[in-house]
Amino acid sequence: MTDPVEKFIEGHVEELGFELVELERAGSKARPIFRLRIDRPDSAPGQGVSLDDCRAVSRSLEAGLDARGDVPEAYVLEVSSPGVERPLVKSGDFERFRGREIAVHGKVALHGSVKRVEGELLGLSGEPGRESILLRTADGVELSVPREQVKRVHLVFRWGGEKSDA
Numbered sequence: 001m002t003d004p005v006e007k008f009i010e011g012h013v014e015e016l017g018f019e020l021v022e023l024e025r026a027g028s029k030a031r032p033i034f035r036l037r038i039d040r041p042d043s044a045p046g047q048g049v050s051l052d053d054c055r056a057v058s059r060s061l062e063a064g065l066d067a068r069g070d071v072p073e074a075y076v077l078e079v080s081s082p083g084v085e086r087p088l089v090k091s092g093d094f095e096r097f098r099g100r101e102i103a104v105h106g107k108v109a110l111h112g113s114v115k116r117v118e119g120e121l122l123g124l125s126g127e128p129g130r131e132s133i134l135l136r137t138a139d140g141v142e143l144s145v146p147r148e149q150v151k152r153v154h155l156v157f158r159w160g161g162e163k164s165d166a
Contacts (some may be wrong), residue, residue, distance in 0.1 A: 047082035084157040
C-alpha cells in the first residue's frame with residue numbers, strides 16, 4: 001500500500017491486534033467510502049471477529065481518520081469480518097490456509113474452459129510478484145495458476161459441516 005491513508009488504516013488495525021484482510025475504496029473524492037475486512041491473526045475462519053470487535057475498530061479508526069487533514073469529513077467507514085468464505089489476498093494467506101478448500105476465480109480460463117476452479121490449496125510457488133497458486137482439484141488434478149491471471153481467491157465453506165473431497 002503506497003497511499004498514506006491506506007497505510008494509516010492498515011497500521012492502526014494492526015496496532016489494535018487485528019489483521020487487515022482487505023481494503024476497498026469506493027465513493028468519490030468528496031465522500032470516500034472505506035470498506036475494511038478484518039480478522040484476528042491465527043484464528044479459524046469465521047471465528048475470529050465479533051460485532052463488538054468491528055465496532056471497536058470502527059470507533060478507533062474514526063477518531064484517527066477525523067484527526068487527519070487528508071480525509072474529507074463526509075467519509076464512510078464500513079468494518080466487517082471476512083466471513084466464512086474469507087478472501088485470500090496476501091502471500092501469507094496461502095500458507096496460513098494450506099490444506100483448506102479454495103475457489104479461484106480467473107480473469108481467463110484456468111482449467112479447460114472454466115474461469116472458476118475449486119480445490120485443496122497446496123500453497124504458492126515462485127518469486128514474489130511472479131507467484132502461482134498451487135491447488136489440487138477434487139478429481140486429483142494439480143494446477144498451478146499464475147496470480148496475475150487471478151481475479152479473486154477465497155475459502156470455500158460447506159454448510160452442514162460436510163467436508164469436500166478436495
